[in-house]
Amino acid sequence: MEIDNKKAHELKKDFPIFKNNKGLIYLDNAATSQRPQVVIDSIKDFSEKNNANIQRGLYTLSEKAMKKYNEARKIITKFINANEKEIIFTKNTTEALNLLSYTISEIISKEKDEILLTEMEHHSNLVPWQQLAKRNNMKLKFIKIKDDFTLDLEDAKNKITDKTALVSIVHASNVLGTINPIKEIISLAKEKKALTIIDAAQSASHIKIDVKDLDCDFLAFSGHKLLGPIGIGVLYGKQELLEKLPPFLFGGGMIKKVTYEDSEFADLPEKFEAGTQNISETIALAEAIKYVQEIGLENISKWESELFEYALKKLEELGDIEIYSPKKNNISILSFNPKGIHGHDVASLLNEDNIAIRAGHNCAMPLLEKLNIPSVSRVSLAFYNTFEDIDSLAQSLSKIKTKFN
Amino acid sequence: MTSEAGDIYREYILDLYKNPHNFGILENATHKHEEFNQMCGDKIKVFLDIKEGKVKDIKFDGEGCAISMASASLITDKVKNMPAEQIKDLGSQFVLDLMRIPIGTSRMKCALLPLEAIKRALN
Numbered sequence: 403m404e405i406d407n408k409k410a411h412e413l414k415k416d417f418p419i420f421k422n423n424k425g426l427i428y429l430d431n432a433a434t435s436q437r438p439q440v441v442i443d444s445i446k447d448f449s450e451k452n453n454a455n456i457q458r459g460l461y462t463l464s465e466k467a468m469k470k471y472n473e474a475r476k477i478i479t480k481f482i483n484a485n486e487k488e489i490i491f492t493k494n495t496t497e498a499l500n501l502l503s504y505t506i507s508e509i510i511s512k513e514k515d516e517i518l519l520t521e522m523e524h525h526s527n528l529v530p531w532q533q534l535a536k537r538n539n540m541k542l543k544f545i546k547i548k549d550d551f552t553l554d555l556e557d558a559k560n561k562i563t564d565k566t567a568l569v570s571i572v573h574a575s576n577v578l579g580t581i582n583p584i585k586e587i588i589s590l591a592k593e594k595k596a597l598t599i600i601d602a603a604q605s606a607s608h609i610k611i612d613v614k615d616l617d618c619d620f621l622a623f624s625g626h627k628l629l630g631p632i633g634i635g636v637l638y639g640k641q642e643l644l645e646k647l648p649p650f651l652f653g654g655g656m657i658k659k660v661t662y663e664d665s666e667f668a669d670l671p672e673k674f675e676a677g678t679q680n681i682s683e684t685i686a687l688a689e690a691i692k693y694v695q696e697i698g699l700e701n702i703s704k705w706e707s708e709l710f711e712y713a714l715k716k717l718e719e720l721g722d723i724e725i726y727s728p729k730k731n732n733i734s735i736l737s738f739n740p741k742g743i744h745g746h747d748v749a750s751l752l753n754e755d756n757i758a759i760r761a762g763h764n765c766a767m768p769l770l771e772k773l774n775i776p777s778v779s780r781v782s783l784a785f786y787n788t789f790e791d792i793d794s795l796a797q798s799l800s801k802i803k804t805k806f807n
Numbered sequence: 808m809t810s811e812a813g814d815i816y817r818e819y820i821l822d823l824y825k826n827p828h829n830f831g832i833l834e835n836a837t838h839k840h841e842e843f844n845q846m847c848g849d850k851i852k853v854f855l856d857i858k859e860g861k862v863k864d865i866k867f868d869g870e871g872c873a874i875s876m877a878s879a880s881l882i883t884d885k886v887k888n889m890p891a892e893q894i895k896d897l898g899s900q901f902v903l904d905l906m907r908i909p910i911g912t913s914r915m916k917c918a919l920l921p922l923e924a925i926k927r928a929l930n
Contacts (some may be wrong), residue, residue: 740824744872746847746917751816764848770848776870777848806821806873 403698407789413697414786418442427757427791432576432604432735432782434626437690439485442628444689446568448682455678457655471681474688481614482621482638487670490637491679495603496526498622498637499570499649501674502599503530506568507538509597509646514567514685518596520545520582521551521772522575525765527601531570540567545587547772551728554564555586562590570599574608577764577778579710579727579735581605588618597643603627604702607784608706608733610699613638629694630687634680642666644670651676702785706734709792716796720803726778734783737764740799743806745777755798815908816873818925824873825879829883833866840928841869844920849875853883853924854890857863862889874906874914879921891929 403409414420416438419428428436454464456471479489492498516529521544535542544553562569568590574581588598599620602611606623613621620643625634635684639647649656649667653676653797659666667673694702713736717723726737740748745761752759760780763770781795833839833854837915841852849871856864865887867879885905886894902918910918 442884633855744847744849746849746871746874746914747816750914763845767848775871776850806825 403701405697405701405785410705410788414788416440416693416700417786420786426755427755427794429783429787429791429795430758430760431784431787432627432780433760434606434632434688434732435629435784436786437629437631438693439691441631441686444686444739445631445682445761448685453682456681462575470685471679474685475606477688478636478684479693481611481695482606482636484638485600485641487641488613488638488644488720490639490671490674491684492635492637493621493624493633493680494624494626494635495601496530496635498635499527499599499601500530500677502620502622502635502639503534505647505650506534506597508648510567511595511642514565514596515540515561516543516565516567518539518543518545518561518566518569518591520571521547522553522578522580522766522769523570523572524576524601524603525767526603527599528768529568529570544598545571547578547580547678547769551575551580551588551726552731553582555583559590562587562594562596564594566591566594566596568597570601572601572603573605573611573678574602574735575766575769576604576735577726577737577766577769577780579737579782581609581731581733584618585616588616592617597737604733604735606621608699608703611733619643625683625687625690625780628687628690629688631680634683634687637674641670643744644674647674649673649676653677655679695806697785703734705785706787707732709736709787709789710736713781713792714794716792717799720796720800722803723761723799726773726775736781736783737778739775739778740803740806743777746803747806748779748799751800751802752795755794755801757798759795809905815910815914817908820873820877820906820908823880825874827867828880830868830880831866831926832868833864836866837869838928840845840924842920842924842927844871844875845917846916847872849876849917849920851875851921851924853879853921853928855925855928857891857929860890860892862886862891865925867924871915871920872917874917875920878902878906878918882921882925886925894925894929897926 417436419436454467456468546557598618602623607628619640619742626632656676724739749761826874837857838855851869854866865883
């Protein structure tokens with residue numbers, strides 16, 4: 403279904419948060435998205451009708467829970483065109499990347515000692531690799547950002563060498579909104595036999611992801627940025643690679659056979675899913691994906707781009723606003739600073755008009771340091787946002803500017 | 808604007824943000840310290856010249872929101888000539904009395920950052 407402003411107003415009604423918070427203008431979707439009724443109902447429904455632990459139960463209720471869980475895995479698997487052994491459920495993107503950073507040494511060849519990231523990584527795709535570099539005495543390198551806030555592909559070409567063990571890059575920046583040319587970078591990395599990891603936390607709700615087409619080795623995303631609940635994330639990995647990795651968490655559910663002395667581990671994906679999983683959240687995430695697929699990611703991103711252009715125009719009209727986002731090829735994230743006004747003041751005063759935005763370092767301190775700004779105000783859009791939301795933002799910003807000048 | 812944020816951005820707070828007091832660097836500082844607010848990226852550096860146990864001069868440098876910058880101006884004005892030992896006992900109430908605005912939990916860190924920096928400089 404194609405989305406226009408009228409349709410966006412209708413879609414907003416699917417999200418009870420807006421009914422319960424009258425007048426809320428939610429522009430912090432990159433932090434967490436809101437949940438449609440179907441997702442909320444799914445969690446309630448599971449608790450009321452199907453709650454049991456899975457795998458261990460030899461009774462009808464447990465079987466019902468198991469069936470729902472398996473269906474959910476199928477839906478989530480198909481969403482990124484993987485196979486069912488390649489999807490590992492985690493808490494979120496951060497946990498998925500940590501899992502990798504703790505296990506990946508096993509598949510890195512000895513002569514490779516460089517980890518390549520970009521200058522625009524979220525802390526979650528930086529800190530775990532810093533720790534791996536320290537443990538294994540490896541070097542960290544960063545692909546540069548150009549003045550237009552896009553990635554410098556020439557620099558990428560120079561930095562991907564025979565020494566590169568892995569390239570881990572963000573699909574779309576949570577600060578700048580830049581959509582990175584991951585296909586090109588993945589293919590450059592393949593030429594040098596480097597492992598490729600994609601942080602799709604921001605992109606999964608905006609861009610169709612096809613892991614076969616991308617040919618990345620690993621990819622991670624979070625449910626709660628994709629209209630799903632908090633506490634469920636996904637790590638995709640190519641089957642042959644996941645089979646070579648050692649388990650990350652040990653315990654129940656991830657074993658085949660246990661004696662007092664030793665254990666034999668389960669096959670994929672259970673090998674990486676120790677302990678009772680977030681069963682109802684997983685099922686709810688599948689509901690969120692079904693909801694997104696019904697609207698269509700192409701329609702979602704088309705409308706969001708329209709909104710983004712409108713927001714950009716409105717902010718430019720206000721004047722004296724520094725913008726830190728590329729104007730094209732953007733995931734619908736607009737970072738800015740009205741001249742002479744700190745992000746925290748902007749967010750506090752916008753909140754007075756019931757407008758929710760993020761301000762601060764946005765979990766990317768080195769990036770802000772590089773851009774030489776202490777803090778940034780960030781507007782991040784979703785398909786349930788409307789032109790009127792942007793108009794309110796512009797009006798409120800105009801008032802704030804008057805107050806400070 | 809009726810709730811908290813509307814109230815905290817009073818004219819004198821905004822004036823202090825635009826024209827801070829004691830802003831700059833003290834070349835002959837006997838004590839200095841840089842403090843960060845990780846949450847919002849505020850950065851403040853304080854310089855103190857302590858003579859015979861008293862604050863002879865104090866300056867601050869850095870960047871931050873209106874609340875942290877106004878707080879820094881008001882605190883540095885107030886602690887001039889104060890015995891260093893007395894500063895160590897100052898707490899959040901001291902800052903709130905100076906600011907005269909209702910500061911909620913989310914902005915308390917901003918308001919307290921300058922005092923924190925001064926206390927650490929003296930340690």
